Structure formats: C-alpha cells, structure tokens
Amino acid sequence: MSAGDGIRVASLDDIPQGEGIAVDKSVTGTDDDIALLRDTDDTVYALNDTCTHETASLAEGWVEDGYVECPLHSSRFCLKSGEVQGLPATRDTCPHRVEVRDGEVYLFPGETP
Amino acid sequence: MSERVVIVGGGVAGVSTAGALRAGGFDGDLTLVDAGEFPYDRPPLSKDFLAGTQDIKQIALKPQQWYDDQRVRLMNRTTVSALRPADGAVELVDGALLPADRVVLATGGGAARPPIPGAHSDRVHVLRTAKDADRLREALGSGARVLVVGAGLIGAEAASTAVRLGCEVVLADPVAVPLAAAIGAELADWLHGLHHRAGITTLHTGVDGFTDRPGGIEARFTDAGEPAAEPQVFDAVLLGVGMVPRTEIAQSAGLRVEGGIVVDERQLTSHPAVLAVGDPARTRRDGVLLPRTEHWEAAQHDGARAAATLLGTTPPPATAPWFWTDRHDRHVEAVGHMASAELTVVRGSYDDPAFAVFGLRDGHVVAAASVDDPMAVRAARRMIDRQVAVRAGPLADPSVNLRSLLRG
Incomplete structure (x- = not known):
C-alpha cells in the first residue's frame, strides 16, 4: 500500500511530549485522520484520530504512560495496540506503523505496527 | 474465590463490575440481571438520545458480542425481587431462584417525584430511562411549550436539548445558582446564564402545583411558600429534581440502609456476601456516612473496587471525583x-x-x-x-x- 519509506508527516519537535497532532486523511489516504501521539517517554505512536465513542480527536487528548485519553469523555486507548481500556468507548481503534528517523516522523498508513 | 457472582442491575456500575471481574481473572459464573433489553449508557438520555440523533443501539454500554466474549450471562428483561443470602441465591420476579455465592447490587435509582399536587398528569415527565426519554421526545416538537423544573445536570441538559429542537423553554429552580458547590459560584453563574442567552426563560422559583387544562398543563410557581411569577400553561413538564436510590431489596434483606445502601470502602454492605456499587451505594468511612456520589465515573470506580474486593486483589487507587456536562x-x-x-x-x-x-x-x-x-x-x-x-x-x-x- 504505502511507500517503502513511509510518508514524512511531521518533525518530532512539532509534537510536544504528552500531546498529539492530527494528520489529515488527504495526506494519509486513510478513511480517518491519523493522530500522531508522543508519549511521555518520547516514543511516537499513530492511531486513527476519531474516538470510537463519539466525534472527538484523540490528537487533542492526554498522552501518558502508554495511553491516550479522549478529550471528550476520557475513554482510554493503548498507544501501541489501539485497544480500548474502558468505557464509554467500546471498540478498539486502529494503530498505524510510525518511525522516527533523524528527528522526522514517517507514517505508514494502514500498516500494523 | 466465589464461584457464582450475580450482579443486579445493568447500568455503568454493574457492567463495569462485570468487566473488572473478568479483567482481574475471575473465572467463575458471572450473571448480570437487567430490566432492559440490554445495558445502555445514560448520559446521552438528556442529550443526543433525547434529540433523536442517537438511537438505543448506539448507546449500548457494550456490544452484544462482549457478553459472550467475557462469559457474562446477561439475563435481560428481568428483575431481582429479593436477596436470599442464607440460601446462596437471589429470587427473580417470576419466583425462580438464581444461585449466587456473592451478589453485587447495582440497582441504580429512580427519578425523584416530589409530591407536587397534579404531578401525576401524563404531561409531567421524568428522565431516567430510555423509555422516559422516548416519551419526552414525543412532547418536544418545534414550538412546544416546555417547563423544566430543576436546573441541575439533567434539567439543564434537557432544557438545552429542548431549545435546540425549537421548543419554548422555561427553566425553574428555587436555587439561584445551581452547581455552585461543584464548580464555584462565579462559573456556575456564568453557566446558568447560558440558558438565557440560548433563549430559555429562567425562573428563580419552585413549582407547587399543576392543573390539567384543555390543551395543556398549568404550573403554579412559588418562592419560599409565596406565589411567584404568574401561572403558565405548558404542553409538557420535565421534573429534573434528583434521584431516589433503589434500595428496596437491600432493605428487605435486612441490610443496613441509610439514605443509600451503606458500604465500606471496599463496597461491602453489612452482609458479607453482598456488595453495592454506583448510585445507591453510600460509603461509610471512619464511622462517617459520606454523601452518595451520583456520577458516571464514580460508578465505574465502584465497579473496579467491588471486583477487587471479590477477587481479593488491591483496588485501583482513588482519584479525585470527575464529571462532565454538555449544554448549549x-x-x-x-x-x-x-x-x-x-x-x-x-x-x-x-x-x-x-x-x-x-x-x-x-x-x-x-x-x-x-x-x-x-x-x-x-x-x-x-x-x-x-x-x-x-x-x-x-x-x-x-x-x-x-x-x-x-x-x-
């Protein structure tokens, strides 16, 4: 599906630690925007941006210790697997492979991490 | 570890208890008894579900598959009529006995219906269940004259939904600034002011009587026992004046009930085989009865604590109480x-x-x-x-x- 080197979507410095940014689906070619989420240990993860509960952007959520918390009703998702951790959301979200090389973030939309 | 756990009630507290039990490794029989078709989430009842932009399937707490995956036997459309801890069972409304080594009461509550004369009218609504919301929605057509009594969370949210649907809304509360204790007087005042800016008439009064009239229901307003504001005729009235914890089966089983089912900090009631979670549970800490918490997340945390108690594991750490409200x-x-x-x-x-x-x-x-x-x-x-x-x-x-x- 994707280019072998991934799509360069951001610089690491664009994403504050513990926060996220959304990459538009026109760039990723996916059905949903993709949230790039920088964990508190500086690892960057990518998940579908829209919370599986209601319309809210996970990129605006709280990122900490391996999880992102939805800004609307605090549903938590595992950054690695996209697995939902608690109500009100009930469905997992989709993770995407992401790589950081030389301070640049490369996304592989649709590829399992 | 107990082998058979029965959870009574499928609100967020009951379903969270079931989920936390399985997540914590509980391997016994797990039954959830619920009066509805399937457990659903209540916050949307005053918002998108009331507006008709979400249906009942969209507010299910869990997909049907979850109950199979988690080996939770969902006994829907039934209720528990009595606890029989001495028999190791609960009794269902049809008289059948359901074996239970431990029972978790997640019975929730009913909408408070204060004894206001005339409040039995069909035009007077409460909002606690999906059925309530379905019935209220039918009354919220464009141009409908709607009185909401009580400007707390449910009243304020329902008023916001009603005005969005094109109703003419009057919101009455004898409390000048609802929510002041929870969010501070200044913000509460600002928040209450949103109603007026959205076109709602806010009255600082109570209501002390209703009379059915041709084509409507008349409400009489009161301020500390004195008549306030002119009586007005409405198409529908919503009473959003709080909830009454459902404690009957705890009470008849002889459990300690004082303004709620009394539990310790592990959610254990006065009977060692029975726990209580969510709205009806009232915690006693160091001999002091705390106010019941009626919030969504608190119910979830109760469930996690109850599961830890049943499993004999360490409960998750307590966290500061949190709630949200959406309006306008x-x-x-x-x-x-x-x-x-x-x-x-x-x-x-x-x-x-x-x-x-x-x-x-x-x-x-x-x-x-x-x-x-x-x-x-x-x-x-x-x-x-x-x-x-x-x-x-x-x-x-x-x-x-x-x-x-x-x-x-």
Whole structure:
C-alpha cells in the first residue's frame, strides 16, 4: 500500500511530549485522520484520530504512560495496540506503523505496527 | 474465590463490575440481571438520545458480542425481587431462584417525584430511562411549550436539548445558582446564564402545583411558600429534581440502609456476601456516612473496587471525583472539591472560547472546572492526585503549558 519509506508527516519537535497532532486523511489516504501521539517517554505512536465513542480527536487528548485519553469523555486507548481500556468507548481503534528517523516522523498508513 | 457472582442491575456500575471481574481473572459464573433489553449508557438520555440523533443501539454500554466474549450471562428483561443470602441465591420476579455465592447490587435509582399536587398528569415527565426519554421526545416538537423544573445536570441538559429542537423553554429552580458547590459560584453563574442567552426563560422559583387544562398543563410557581411569577400553561413538564436510590431489596434483606445502601470502602454492605456499587451505594468511612456520589465515573470506580474486593486483589487507587456536562454546545468538566478551595484563579477569561477555573488551597490544586478546555481538567486531576505544588500565577497564564507545571 504505502511507500517503502513511509510518508514524512511531521518533525518530532512539532509534537510536544504528552500531546498529539492530527494528520489529515488527504495526506494519509486513510478513511480517518491519523493522530500522531508522543508519549511521555518520547516514543511516537499513530492511531486513527476519531474516538470510537463519539466525534472527538484523540490528537487533542492526554498522552501518558502508554495511553491516550479522549478529550471528550476520557475513554482510554493503548498507544501501541489501539485497544480500548474502558468505557464509554467500546471498540478498539486502529494503530498505524510510525518511525522516527533523524528527528522526522514517517507514517505508514494502514500498516500494523 | 466465589464461584457464582450475580450482579443486579445493568447500568455503568454493574457492567463495569462485570468487566473488572473478568479483567482481574475471575473465572467463575458471572450473571448480570437487567430490566432492559440490554445495558445502555445514560448520559446521552438528556442529550443526543433525547434529540433523536442517537438511537438505543448506539448507546449500548457494550456490544452484544462482549457478553459472550467475557462469559457474562446477561439475563435481560428481568428483575431481582429479593436477596436470599442464607440460601446462596437471589429470587427473580417470576419466583425462580438464581444461585449466587456473592451478589453485587447495582440497582441504580429512580427519578425523584416530589409530591407536587397534579404531578401525576401524563404531561409531567421524568428522565431516567430510555423509555422516559422516548416519551419526552414525543412532547418536544418545534414550538412546544416546555417547563423544566430543576436546573441541575439533567434539567439543564434537557432544557438545552429542548431549545435546540425549537421548543419554548422555561427553566425553574428555587436555587439561584445551581452547581455552585461543584464548580464555584462565579462559573456556575456564568453557566446558568447560558440558558438565557440560548433563549430559555429562567425562573428563580419552585413549582407547587399543576392543573390539567384543555390543551395543556398549568404550573403554579412559588418562592419560599409565596406565589411567584404568574401561572403558565405548558404542553409538557420535565421534573429534573434528583434521584431516589433503589434500595428496596437491600432493605428487605435486612441490610443496613441509610439514605443509600451503606458500604465500606471496599463496597461491602453489612452482609458479607453482598456488595453495592454506583448510585445507591453510600460509603461509610471512619464511622462517617459520606454523601452518595451520583456520577458516571464514580460508578465505574465502584465497579473496579467491588471486583477487587471479590477477587481479593488491591483496588485501583482513588482519584479525585470527575464529571462532565454538555449544554448549549459547550463541554464542561469538573474535578475535585471546589467548595474546599480558598482561592480560585481563572485561566483565560469567561469570554474566551475555552477557559478553566482552578481552586487552590495551601499551594495545591484541590479542584478545577473547564469550559471547552478538557485538558485543563485532565491536568488538574493529576495535580490533585499527585499533590503537586503549584502557584496561582502560572496556572492563570494560558501561555504556560499545564503539563510543564505537572512535572513540577
């Protein structure tokens, strides 16, 4: 599906630690925007941006210790697997492979991490 | 470990208990008894579900498959009529006995129906179940004259939905500024003011009588026993004046009930085989009965604690209480105990599209409330839970990243 080197979507410095940014689906070619989420240990993860509960952007959520918390009703998702951790959301979200090389973030939309 | 657990009630507390039990490794029989078709989430009942933009399937707490995956036997459309701990069972409404080594009461509550004369009219509604919401929705056509009594969370949210649907809404509450204790007087006043700006007429009165008239119901308004405002005729009335915990089966089983089913900090009732969670549970700590918490997340936490008690594991750490409310397209969150703050600071201003209020005491955040700035409350919650020392100045400055304050 994707280019072998991934799509360069951001610089690491664009994403504050513990926060996220959304990459538009026109760039990723996916059905949903993709949230790039920088964990508190500086690892960057990518998940579908829209919370599986209601319309809210996970990129605006709280990122900490391996999880992102939805800004609307605090549903938590595992950054690695996209697995939902608690109500009100009930469905997992989709993770995407992401790589950081030389301070640049490369996304592989649709590829399992 | 017990082999057979029966959870009575399929609200967020009951379903959370089931989920936490399985997540914690419970391998016995797990049965959830619920009166409805399937357990559903209640917050949308005053918002999108009431507006008709979400249907019952969309507000299911869990997909049907979840119950199979988690080996939860969902006994729907039935109720438990009695606890029979001596027989190791609960009795269902049809008289059948369901074996139960331990029982978790997640019975929720019913809408309060104060004894106001005339309140039995078909035009008077309450809002607690999906059925209530379905019935109320039919009364909320464009141009309908609607009186909402009580401007707390449910009343305010339903009023907001009704005005969005084109109703002419009057919102009456004898309390001048609802929610003041929870989010601080200033923010509560601002929030209450949103109703007026959205075209709702707010009355600072109670209601002491209804009379059915041809084509409507007349409401009489009262202020401390004196007539206030002229009587008015409405097409529909919603009473949003609180809930009554459902404690009957606990009471008849001889469990201790005092304004709620009394539980300890592990959710154990006065009977060692019975636990209680969510709205009807009332915690006694160090001999003192605490107020019941009626919030969604608190119910979830109760479930996690009850599961830990049943499993004999360590319960998750307590966290500052949190709730949200949505009205007039503004998303409000609150955490902690604003009433205990000795100083409040506003981050941003009330005119901003997003802002937050922090309550401080002794150099620590004890509470916060936000309007369209939920991350401020998420930060505040961690400041409270981790007891991070913070100064008012940086908190009030929107250019300061709250996460940086959290790092200390």
